[in-house]
Amino acid sequence: MASKTSADIIRDGLWNNNPALVQVLGLCPLLAVTSTVVNALGLGLATLMVLMGSNLAVSLIRNFVSESVRLPAFVMIIASFVTCAELLMQAFTYELYQILGIFIPLIVTNCAILGRADAFASKNAPGPALLDGAMMGLGFLLVLVTLGGLRELVGQGTLFADMQLLFGPAAARWVIRPFEHYPDMLFMVLPPGAFMGLGLLIALKNAIDTHLQEKRKAVATQEPVTSGSKRVRVTGHVS
Numbered sequence: 001m002a003s004k005t006s007a008d009i010i011r012d013g014l015w016n017n018n019p020a021l022v023q024v025l026g027l028c029p030l031l032a033v034t035s036t037v038v039n040a041l042g043l044g045l046a047t048l049m050v051l052m053g054s055n056l057a058v059s060l061i062r063n064f065v066s067e068s069v070r071l072p073a074f075v076m077i078i079a080s081f082v083t084c085a086e087l088l089m090q091a092f093t094y095e096l097y098q099i100l101g102i103f104i105p106l107i108v109t110n111c112a113i114l115g116r117a118d119a120f121a122s123k124n125a126p127g128p129a130l131l132d133g134a135m136m137g138l139g140f141l142l143v144l145v146t147l148g149g150l151r152e153l154v155g156q157g158t159l160f161a162d163m164q165l166l167f168g169p170a171a172a173r174w175v176i177r178p179f180e181h182y183p184d185m186l187f188m189v190l191p192p193g194a195f196m197g198l199g200l201l202i203a204l205k206n207a208i209d210t211h212l213q214e215k216r217k218a219v220a221t222q223e224p225v226t227s228g229s230k231r232v233r234v235t236g237h238v239s
Contacts, residue, residue, distance in 0.1 A: 003124070003128070004128065009128060009131050009132050010131070012132075012135065013132065013134070013135025013137075013139045014135055014138065014139045015139070015205075018139040019112040019115075019136055020112075020140050020143035021143060021205050023112065023115070024202075025110070025111040025115065026047070026111065026113075026140060027198075028106065029047075029106060030140075030143070030144060030194075031194040033144075033148075034144055034147040034148040034151055035151055035152065036148055036151070036152045036156075036161060036162065037148045037161075037163070038096065038148075038160070038162050038165050040147065040148030041145055041148070042089070042096045042100060042165075043103060044137075044140060044142075044144040046082075046085040046104060046107060047110065047112075047113070047137055047140055047141065048137030048138060048140070048141050049081065049084075050082055050085055050137075051112075051116060051133040051134070052130060052133040052134050052137060053084075053133075054078045054113060054116075054117055054121070055116055055117060055129040055132055055133030056121075056129060056130045056133065057077045058074055058077060058117045058121040058129065059122070059124060059126045061073070062121070062122045070118075070122070071114075071118070077117070078107075078108055078113055078117065079108045082104070082105060082107045082108045085104065085107070086104050093165060093166055095165050096166055112136065116132060116136050120132045121133070143201065146201060147194070147197050150188075150200075150201075151194065153178070154185055154188045155184060155188035155189040156182070157178070157179045157183075158176065159176040159178070160174045160175050161175045163175070
């Protein structure tokens with residue numbers, strides 16, 4: 001099997017094989033914590049860190065771990081990085097850590113992380129494995145933030161509220177209120193709104209993919225038009 005190029009890895013992580021929109025993995029935290037942008041961003045950054053660290057570590061030890069203990073070793077590596085992420089959040093973003101609660105330790109059981117460790121990192125060199133973890137984590141992060149922004153805007157009429165929980169007191173001024181006297185839509189803040197929002201994002205991606213595929217087919221089936229002109233040289237004698 002031919003190894004993937006860096007461009008392929010980037011496209012897969014961000015779009016073609018996005019863990020949330022295509023693989024549909026990690027839905028428990030995705031649907032639970034995306035009521036606001038700050039919650040989604042906090043969990044997304046933690047997941048990104050764990051994915052990059054675990055992919056790199058798994059790739060480094062791939063030739064030294066026997067098949068019988070491969071998966072337990074991967075889980076231990078992932079759990080170690082999750083513990084690091086948890087301790088960092090407790091130290092620097094304690095209030096956000098309390099809001100996210102159990103969903104930080106549950107990163108250990110995120111199928112997207114274990115799946116990338118087993119399917120890619122254990123079969124590739126550290127460089128591609130690290131890039132794959134970064135792109136898969138970034139793709140998951142972008143979906144989290146997009147869904148969080150959608151739910152926060154429709155549900156509460158704000159964007160980037162409580163960003164001081166992640167970036168400090170100066171970020172309290174980042175909040176955007178596009179609507180005056182917005183009536184809160186509780187439906188979008190609750191779990192049914194998360195399901196509906198994710199469904200809309202998946203539908204949008206599928207529509208874009210279909211449009212691009214039809215466009216490529218149209219270009220491929222279009223016969224090339226070649227036009228040539230013959231130059232006629234007229235010669236004459238002037239008497």
